[in-house]
Amino acid sequence: MVIEVRDGVAVVDGVPRVLVTADYPYYRDDPAVWADRLRAVRDELGIEVITCYVPWRHHQPEPGTAPDFTGVTHPARDVIGFLALCQELGLRVVAKPGPFIHAEVSYGGLPDWVCPDADPSIEPLLDASGTPSRWGDGAATRTLPAPFGPAFLSRATQWLSAVGKEVLTGAEAVIALQIANEGIYTSGALPLTAYDFSPSGVAFYRDRLRAWYGTPERYNAVHGTSYEDWARIEPPGAGADWGRFHAEYLAEVYRVWAQAVGTDLPVVVNLNPPTVPELDDWLARVRPELWGDISYGFTNWMGVVSADRDAHARYVIAAKRAPGPNLEENWGFSELYDPAYIDGATSFHQSLLAMAAGATGFNVYTGVATSGWAPELDAAHTGPYPDSAPIDAGGAPSGKAPVVRALAGFFAAHGSEFLECAPVRRHAFGLYLPYAGMAALSPPDGPPDGPQCGRVLLAFHERMRERGLDYGLVDLENVTAAELSAYRTVTVPGGPFMHRHAQEMLAAYTAAGGQVLVEGPAPTLDEHREPCALLTPSTAPPLEEGLVLYGEADVFLRSHPTRDVHYLTVLVQTGNEGPIGLRTPYGDAEVVAAEGAGAVLRLAGGDVDDVVIRGLNAYLDCAVEASVRLNGVRAGAQGPGDLVRISV
Structure with a gap:
């Protein structure tokens, strides 16, 4: 098997x-x-790809000893034997x-001997106040090392190199x-002031x-300052710059660590979705x-999306930020x-939402419940880990197993065909990430009319969701004319300046018939604060009808560019009672699924083909009784339960 990303x-x-x-x-x-x-x-x-951490x-x-990858010190x-077993089992x-x-x-998998508390030569990670960042609960908290501190960087790259060469x-x-993991230290969603104010940072x-x-x-000409040398500029400085620093800092950590492994394998990462208060911080930092060559991926871990509107927004934004798999x-x-x-319905709903919003895969975390680890590995949790996995701690399939298998x-x-189909999206939001950095560092009681990105994006997301419409997410500093041309409208955050290239791109898009909607004042300057006012905002057009006729659900449609094939994903919200009425390319349809659950349907040639409900x-x-009805033809489960129909 040869895999590329x-x-x-x-x-x-x-x-x-x-x-x-x-x-x-x-x-x-x-x-x-x-x-x-x-x-x-x-x-x-029915899963043939395993994911597994390799805990340092x-x-x-112990320091000063070689890593044990063969079980000499503990089975x-x-x-190495585990990976050989995987190979043997296909x-x-x-x-x-x-x-x-x-x-x-414990300690996020880092060995205690790389902790600055144990070794003063290791530089601690510092926040804006100069306080060391710590990991753990209660008495078990330990200071985290600065990624670019020389002593830790040397040890970390030696570890990663050993994994590459020996494993x-x-x-x-x-x-x-x-x-x-989820940034650097599960820190991808933290405020920009949380790190890295260490000397190396x-x-x-x-x-x-x-x-x-x-x-x-x-620098002074842009910022209206009078610094004579770089050493006098203290972070975080200008918000746009500190946000850009975070983006390049994360990229550099990824590059250095991946390079240390020394492998030609495809490399992915698993960003955690943003919190609502720190959405701007996340947007400024996460620049795939x-x-x-390192590919985007993301995780969940922030709430039940069928019941929590904030969790839903954060999840969808993470899935749309860039193409890549849901890795946890x-x-x-x-x-x-x-x-x-x-119940598996909750995870079924969320895995499908990720796929519908833009993910290219999903992960079952964890597929197996485990028990029997050593206390030094994890003293805070008791077995089984986790408590309700699809394969239980005795190795038997739980009630979730058939859901995962379907x-x-x-x-x-x-x-393959699902990925070939294009999401039906007529509207997009244009991220202007310098504004995200500025908004992230604005005081909570600061002027409400300052440049914004995350707040405008959340409002846009809610408008689209209320209307039952899917949307695209583009980075205005990197989007191409061809990518913009796929949308009828592009909504962008307003503010005093915008990159000249982005303004030119949007002006050309408008000239070609697209509509640019500016939430706030249109920019009059470019990124160098030179005069540049190329945007002519459009008047917001009336939105088209969404896919939902009745019921409380989020519905996504993908259509094949050359064949009469479509995929419908129907995600029933918690609190919905009764069927979901839908508009489809073949006429009105009705889906019955459990509250908080959902369905994925393949439509072809005017009929419903394969389904999982x-x-x-x-x-x-x-x-x-899970079912789907289209043009008077109904397919349903025999009594209360799931409907699974997959052609072989």
Whole structure:
């Protein structure tokens, strides 16, 4: 199997595939059951790609000793044997060596000996007040190391290099590498003031200023300051610059860590979605356009999207930011996160929402419940981990297993075609990320009319959702004319300046018949604060009708560019009772699915083809006869339950 990642899509032996994966934390289980659990993922869940973290603290707990990858010091450290077992069973692996992994592992998977508290030579990560950033709960908290501090950087790159040379080289099962976790230290959604004010971070910031502006005089001309040299400029400085610094800082950490592994494998990352208060911080920091060959991916972990409007918005924005797979969807944690996850309907809904919004794959985290890890790996949680996985701690399929298998089977059969189909989106939001950096650093009690990005995006998202319309998300500094031409309207945040290139692009789009809607004042300056006023805002046109006729649901449509094939994703909101009425390319239809659940349907040649509809949600005490009706023809489950129809 040869895998590439092209524009966020996994291409397997030349064929685009929806990347469906299941996580198995081998380090939390008895090696004697590894083979049994892997077979269960393959045979009961229908998933052939495993994801697994490789915890640094597990394999190299003591300084001055070589990492143990063969189980010499403990059988559960035999990751080489684990990967060989995957190969033997016909499974492929996405390996995730951190160096920080979270995964409910103590100190996020870092060994204690890289902690600045234990070794004063290791530079701590500092926030804007100069306070060290810490990880953990209560007495178990430890200071985090600055990524570019020389002592830590040396140790981290040695670890990653050892994984590359000793674990990944020759491991035929491994098809891709994930670097880091949800930013650097699960910090992708934190405020811009949370890091990195360490000496190494500040040095990187000043180096970036020098690269962007060339001379202090040019910097002063833009900012109205009078600095004589870079060393006098203290962070965070101008909000747009500090946001840009965060974007390039994250890109550089990713590059350095991925390079240290020294592999030709495709590299992905798993950004955590933004919080609502820190949406601008996230937007300013997360710039996949800067990452080169490293591909975007994201996680969940922020709420039940069928019930929480904020969680829904954050999730959709994360899925739309760039093409890439959902690399961690909660399919097993009800006690640690939310009791709604006790039923597979919640995760089914969210996995489908990610795919509909733009993801190119989804992950079952975790596919297997585990038990029996050493206390030094995780002393805070008891087994099983997680509490309600599709494969339970005894290796048996739980009630979630058929749901996972149906979803995996649908995309195994139709994933390539699903990816070929274009989402039906007539409107887009244009991100102008310098405004995100400025808004992120604006005081809460500051002027409400300052440049905004996240707040305007959230309002746009809610308008589109209320109308039942899908939308695109584009970066105004990088979007092409061809990409803009796919939309009838582009809504952009207003403010005093905008890159000249972006203004020219939008002006050309308007001249070609598109409509630019500016939320706020139209810019009159370019990025250098030189006169530039090329935008002529349009009047907002009336929005077209959405896809929902009745019922409370989010509905997404994808259509094939050359064939009479369409995919409908129907996501029923918590609180909905009764069927969902839909507009389809073939006329009106009706779908019955459980509250908080949903459906995915393939439509072809005027009829309903394959479907997966969840009819049960035990958490909400909802059991319906899953069904779909189109043009008077009905297909339904026999009694309360799911409807699964997948052609072989």
